[in-house]
Amino acid sequence: GDSVTQMEGPVTLSEEAFLTINCTYTATGYPSLFWYVQYPGEGLQLLLKATKADDKGSNKGFEATYRKETTSFHLEKGSVQVSDSAVYFCALSPGYQKVTFGTGTKLQVIP
Amino acid sequence: DSGVTQTPKHLITATGQRVTLRCSPRSGDLSVYWYQQSLDQGLQFLIQYYNGEERAKGNILERFSAQQFPDLHSELNLSSLELGDSALYFCASSVNEESPLHFGNGTRLTVT
Numbered sequence: 001g002d003s004v005t006q007m008e009g010p011v012t013l014s015e016e017a018f019l020t021i022n023c024t025y026t027a028t029g030y031p032s033l034f035w036y037v038q039y040p041g042e043g044l045q046l047l048l049k050a051t052k053a054d055d056k057g058s059n060k061g062f063e064a065t066y067r068k069e070t071t072s073f074h075l076e077k078g079s080v081q082v083s084d085s086a087v088y089f090c091a092l093s094p095g096y097q098k099v100t101f102g103t104g105t106k107l108q109v110i111p
Numbered sequence: 112d113s114g115v116t117q118t119p120k121h122l123i124t125a126t127g128q129r130v131t132l133r134c135s136p137r138s139g140d141l142s143v144y145w146y147q148q149s150l151d152q153g154l155q156f157l158i159q160y161y162n163g164e165e166r167a168k169g170n171i172l173e174r175f176s177a178q179q180f181p182d183l184h185s186e187l188n189l190s191s192l193e194l195g196d197s198a199l200y201f202c203a204s205s206v207n208e209e210s211p212l213h214f215g216n217g218t219r220l221t222v223t
Contacts, residue, residue, distance in 0.1 A: 034211060043113060043201055043214030044154075089154065098144065098167040099212055103153040 002027040006090050006102035013109050019077040021105045023064075023090035026071065031092040033057075033066050033073040038087045038104070047075075047088070080109045114138065117202050117215035125223055129190040132218045136183055136204030142166070143185040144205075144212060145177055149198040160185060161208065192222045 007022040025033065032051045036044040048057035053068035062077045073090060090102040114137035124130055136143050145157040147170075156169035160179035171177075174192075179185045189196060199219050203212035 032209065036212075036214075041216070043115070043216045044203075044212070045113070045214065046211040049211055093209065098156045098159050098169060100156070101146075101154045 002031070002092060002094060002100045004090050004092055004100055004102035006088075006105050008105070009087075010106040010108055013080055013107070015082055015109055015111050016079045017109075019075070019080045019084075019107070021075040021088055021090075021107070023073045023075065023102060024071050025073065025090070025092050027092055027094060027100075029094055030068075031094045033064070034091040034093065034099070035062070035064055035073070035075050036089040036091060036101075038089065040086075044089060080107070082109045082111055085109045113213040113215065115140075115202060115204050115213050115215035117200075117218050119218060120216070121219050121221075123221045123223065124192060126192055126194060128192050128222075129188065130192065130220065132187040132189070132200055132202075132220075134185045134187070134202030134204075134215060136185070136202075137213050140204035140206050140213070141183065142205045142208055142210075143179055143183070144203040145171075145185070145187050146201040146203065147198050148201060148217070154201075157187070166208070189220070194222050196220065197222045 034049045035047040048059040050057040050066035056065045087104045093099045116135040141162045157171040159167040177187045199217045201217045203214045
């Protein structure tokens, strides 16, 4: 079945550091890929998405590129802020079934 | 605000009891999903409905059931509750099965 593997957390970075959170997936066909973010006490929010190979999703300074050859969708940000502290979930959707989420990666940014 | 409303926000109950969690999807969304989030198991998919019909089932226990009503709101029923059922239960909705999910803020269930 479909699956998503994320790097283990927590990830602790200083403000203005570069962020990478790795995500790889296993799926049949060509799923859409997503990053969701969960702030403390809240539900998940869509951060960005990509629907086909080589697409780059971007939002709020975060980027991720759909790499079919490596089945990856790594999340990057050039300069993190304290307000980016949250849990980040990579997810995939084959378009006709349930969305499959990774286990989440907690990011803590310290001033 | 995602537009997805979940009630109640918090629920404390005893083992063996039954509870009902309610979800109102975003206006216009036909698909409703239920997820369970616990510390040790992450975000687990329970069940999905589309326009009143069950579409997909995940790791949902037999003690749990759900339905989506004609007005598209959904209810998740949890019965014979056990301590291990304590978790955050999220509802999400989407326009269709290819669209991103919009999550509610969850119902925190504590079983004592």
